Amino acid sequence: MLVPSAFAQTAAAPAASGGFLGTLIGIAPLLLIFVAFYFLLIRPQSKRMKTLQNAIAAVKRGDQVVTAGGVIGKVTKVEDAFVEVEIAANTRVRVVKATIAEVTPPAGAKPAND
Incomplete structure (x- = not known):
């Protein structure tokens, strides 16, 4: 009996948190992680690959x-x-x-x- 009432209480909480602002706050950490990965990993690696391709073309x-x-x-x-x-x-x-x-x-x- 305790389990169904616990699920019912947690299911109603996100719906009452507040529409668009609540969704934006929920997605914000994922966006920040993606931006950090872009500047720390993806961008430097693509620059390295571009310089290597230019060096190979000019060998x-x-x-x-x-x-x-x-x-x-x-x-x-x-x-x-x-x-x-x-x-x-x-x-x-x-x-x-x-x-x-x-x-x-x-x-x-x-x-x-x-």
């Missing part, structure tokens, strides 16, 4: 690249969809441009101790 001979598989090499030839990468002396592989994870200009290398 040229002599640049050092890292592929998604972790292979590091120096670009020797650039085509529309492929890049030829020298991974060791006289060892060249063709890599799909979409699998490039990082592009470093030839003069951009810093010493490891700095």
Whole structure:
């Protein structure tokens, strides 16, 4: 007997809380969470992806690249969809441009101790 009366009391409370203002106050925390996620996660990630896509589109001979598989090499030839990468002396592989994870200009290398 106690359970049905408890459900009846809680069901009537939201209806009496006050229309549009009550709904707005209920939705406000969800909107604030979405705005926080947008500025902290979504926006920076989209900026990173845009800069990576621009770097991949502008890759040229002599640049050092890292592929998604972790292979590091120096670009020797650039085509529309492929890049030829020298991974060791006289060892060249063709890599799909979409699998490039990082592009470093030839003069951009810093010493490891700095």
